[in-house]
Amino acid sequence: MKKSTAIQVVLLASTAGVAARLGHQLITHNVSVMATISAVLAVLSTGLFIASRLAYVGRTVVYDCPAKGCAVSIRVTDVPETERARYRSYAVDHRKHSGSA
Template identity: 45%
Template structure:
């Protein structure tokens, strides 16, 4: 299943984190910081960007259905499923009589 929104968001986050890392490297170099410290700082910024991109991408690829019944805490999360399975999960989550005794 193709997810253009998540791909665009991930690419944008990675580009921004790369730009921030490069800017940080230049600023640190101007202040005479050693190369090892610069590499560590840039790697930390890029790693944080990669982790954020992965979380945002996963969130955009996940569908959540919750029961509309007051006080019911049933919630179903689905990712990478067929439209038929999504419909089945939606029906299960939104029809309180199908899961009313679940806790």
């Protein structure tokens, strides 16, 4: 499991604060317990989802072919540097993936 980044920690802490405040407001306005729990869990799960997507985006590298009109784009996540170099060389050398010699 990857270590959390500072941005993820701040995002999750602020999400927890928003969820707690929302739960408090709903309870003080006589909203049912089940509706309050549902709303709080929805806010918390949204925060967790966004934090997980931030972690994924931070570990992803995209290599595009520099040839004009070529649509080759390689997205690499969580691979060793040697493997990343192999993908990069494939993406930037148009002859390797265009079928021309």
